[in-house]
Amino acid sequence: MAPVIDITEARTHVLDRCPPLAPRDLPFRQAIGTVLAAPVHALEDVPPFANSAVDGYAVVASSIASPPTELPVVGEVAAGASTDRVLQPGEAIRIMTGAPVPSGADAVVMVEDTERLEGGDRVRIHRSIEPGVAVRAAGDDVRVGTELYGPGTLVTPAVAAVLASVNAAVVSVVPKVRVAVLSTGDELVDDGRPLAPGQIRESNRTMLVGLVRDAGCEAVDYGIVRDDEAALEAVLRSAAAECDAIVTSGGVSMGDYDVVKAVLSQIADMRWMQIAIKPAKPFAFGLLSSANGRQVPVFGLPGNPVSSLVSFELLARPALRQMAGVLHPQRPTVQAVAVDGLPRRPDGKIHYMRVFAEFGDDGRVQVRSIGAQGSHQLAATSMANAIAEVPDGDGVEPGGPVRTLLLWVA
Ligand code: AMP
Ligand code: MG
Numbered sequence: 001m002a003p004v005i006d007i008t009e010a011r012t013h014v015l016d017r018c019p020p021l022a023p024r025d026l027p028f029r030q031a032i033g034t035v036l037a038a039p040v041h042a043l044e045d046v047p048p049f050a051n052s053a054v055d056g057y058a059v060v061a062s063s064i065a066s067p068p069t070e071l072p073v074v075g076e077v078a079a080g081a082s083t084d085r086v087l088q089p090g091e092a093i094r095i096m097t098g099a100p101v102p103s104g105a106d107a108v109v110m111v112e113d114t115e116r117l118e119g120g121d122r123v124r125i126h127r128s129i130e131p132g133v134a135v136r137a138a139g140d141d142v143r144v145g146t147e148l149y150g151p152g153t154l155v156t157p158a159v160a161a162v163l164a165s166v167n168a169a170v171v172s173v174v175p176k177v178r179v180a181v182l183s184t185g186d187e188l189v190d191d192g193r194p195l196a197p198g199q200i201r202e203s204n205r206t207m208l209v210g211l212v213r214d215a216g217c218e219a220v221d222y223g224i225v226r227d228d229e230a231a232l233e234a235v236l237r238s239a240a241a242e243c244d245a246i247v248t249s250g251g252v253s254m255g256d257y258d259v260v261k262a263v264l265s266q267i268a269d270m271r272w273m274q275i276a277i278k279p280a281k282p283f284a285f286g287l288l289s290s291a292n293g294r295q296v297p298v299f300g301l302p303g304n305p306v307s308s309l310v311s312f313e314l315l316a317r318p319a320l321r322q323m324a325g326v327l328h329p330q331r332p333t334v335q336a337v338a339v340d341g342l343p344r345r346p347d348g349k350i351h352y353m354r355v356f357a358e359f360g361d362d363g364r365v366q367v368r369s370i371g372a373q374g375s376h377q378l379a380a381t382s383m384a385n386a387i388a389e390v391p392d393g394d395g396v397e398p399g400g401p402v403r404t405l406l407l408w409v410a
Contacts, residue, residue, distance in 0.1 A: 004274045004281075007350060011315060013271060014285050015329075018297050018319040021244060024175045028163035031155045033216055034173040035325035040149045042166045045139035050101045051079075053134040057092040057114055057123055058105035061131040069125045070117065077102060092123050101135050108134035142166055152327040174325030179212045180239035181205055182222035184232065184250040184260050185303060190224055203378065204249040204308045208301070211309070212247065215317050216324055227257045233267060236298075240290035244323060247316055250303030252284045260284070260300055268298055278349045279304065279375035280311035297323070305378040310352050313387060313405065331405040333389075336365040341398035342390050350391055354384035357404060367404055 023037030052058065059071065071092040077083045079098035087093055087104035095101070095108055107129050115124045142148065148162060155163075155173065163171060188202040189195060202224055212219040220243055225232050239246045251260030252272070261284065264270050270286030284300030299316040301308045313331070321329035336357060344351050355367035367388050372380035388396075389403045396402045 002272050002274050004276050004348075006276050007314060010273050010275045010283065010285075011318065013273075014297075014299075014315050014319045015322055017285070017287060017295075018245075018323050020174050020325040021177060021323055023172045025170045026173050026175070027170055028155075028160050028168060031163070031171050031173050032157055032160045034155050034176060035327075036149055036151055036153045036155060036171060037174050037325060038151055038172040039147050040153075040163065040166075040168055040171055042142045042144050042146050042148050043168060044142075044166050045144045046142040046162075046165045047136055047138060047140060049138050051098050051136050052095045052101055052108045053097065053136050054108055054110040055096050056108045056110040056112075056134065057125065058087060058095045058102050058108050059092050059125070059129075060087065060089045060105060061107040061129055061133070063089045063091075064109065064125045065128050067125060067127050070122055071125065073116075073121055073123050075102070092125070094123075106131040106135070110134060152325060154326070174323075177217040177245060177320055177323045178220055178243040179217045179320060180220050180222050180243040180246045181208045181212060182235060182239065182246070182248050183224050183303075184227060184248060185224070186227045186257070188224045204301075204303065204305055207305065207309060207378075208247055208249060208312060211312050211317070212320070215320050216326075217245075217320050227251065227259045229259050229263050232259050232263045236263065236267065236288065237291070240288045240294075240296040241292060244294075244296065245320060246288065246296060246298045247301060247312070248298065249301045249308050252300040252302055253282050264288070264298060264300065270298070270300075276349045277310075277314070278347070278351050280307040280314070280352070281349070282307075283311050283315060285315070302375075304375040306354070306375040306381045309378070309381060310387065313407070314352070331407065333403050333405050334365050335401050336367045336386070336388065336404040338388065338396040338400050338402045339366045339368055339398065341396055341400065342367075342369060342388055342402060343395040344390055344393075346393055348392055350389055351395075353388045353390050354381045355386050355388045355404065356384060357386035357406060365404065365406075367402065 074091045075085045076094040077099040078096045082100045087102045113127045183205045189199045190202040209219040225235050251258040268286040268288040273283045287295040301311045318329040357367045360366040370380050370384045385408050387405045
């Protein structure tokens with residue numbers, strides 16, 4: 001049997017073998033949710049011309065220095081239009097938000113500080129303003145040529161909008177990682193039929209497909225594969241041809257029907273790990289050569305639902321995010337307060353206890369156990385939003401500190 005290793009060694013082994021996918025050019029709209037593979041430089045100034053920040057009157061600031069001032073309105077300019085009229089001192093041009101500031105003007109007085117006089121060809125201005133007021137200079141947001149984003153930047157909706165604003169039509173990104181998800185086991189049923197003796201309802205796949213998506217990847221559902229070596233090999237080979245990574249659940253322990261172990265041992269370069277953690281002690285990782293010559297990472301998660309979740313979080317998720325080009329692929333951790341304590345017994349393992357985390361009145365994160373911690377008790381774990389890392393020993397005293405991975409915090 002493989003020696004028991006610690007979680008850091010297991011994670012390093014996995015991360016070292018899951019480099020980012022090769023970059024691809026994508027139109028900026030399709031790039032949301034991906035990570036940039038190359039720097040992006042601004043191709044244009046934003047805004048492209050000096051324009052008005054308000055609806056009002058373009059003026060020369062010095063001509064309204066002693067309010068109230070009455071000026072002739074010599075023109076009008078709307079957003080999307082422009083004017084050739086050069087504004088002279090002592091004149092005003094009606095201007096709308098986003099319209100180009102006419103040459104000669106150096107400020108815009110907002111309409112709320114003005115009164116259009118009868119007939120409409122004059123305006124009374126009730127205040128003075130400094131030159132530059134309400135004028136948004138060309139390049140005020142982005143200067144042409146500057147490096148906007150470095151490699152590793154996540155393309156958020158706002159980043160994609162900036163790409164649109166500088167006309168960066170196509171960007172080089174790490175493509176979305178396509179992840180095959182499959183469950184193994186003769187006992188599994190997923191079609192709602194009455195359970196025959198020994199059968200259970202399949203649940204891990206639903207969870208893992210969701211976790212894969214939540215990690216920013218595309219999940220491809222390969223269904224349930226029976227405990228049959230030929231069937232499993234066929235599915236694994238097509239998954240390797242079609243996807244960038246494979247996540248399996250079940251069949252990686254010491255049972256006689258653990259076919260995932262039997263098949264992957266023959267067709268892939270695997271490491272069968274026993275990790276000093278609870279839950280999720282057994283874990284398999286390896287590389288499967290695809291028909292098209294790629295090395296496809298395979299994550300063999302245990303079948304017990306809680307173990308499946310925890311080993312996905314600790315090992316598969318960071319690796320998949322690294323493949324997606326994310327620079328810091330691990331979940332954020334905080335030093336939380338274990339309000340009621342997190343007792344345990346020494347056994348040489350780190351316990352990853354599922355907890356509910358929330359902010360206390362003092363602004364610190366407080367965690368409480370969600371209750372049942374058995375590796376088959378997913379119902380209790382499903383109420384957790386964080387995982388507390390309780391080192392070997394007698395656990396954490398009430399009010400004591402505990403390092404906690406945040407999955408989400410309300
Ligand atoms: P295994 O890792 O295949 O030995 O399975 C360990 C335990 O997890 C057994 O009780 C299985 O019935 C259960 N299990 C395995 N796969 C699934 C699944 N996809 N959904 C729900 N339970 C499962
Ligand atoms: Mg099984």
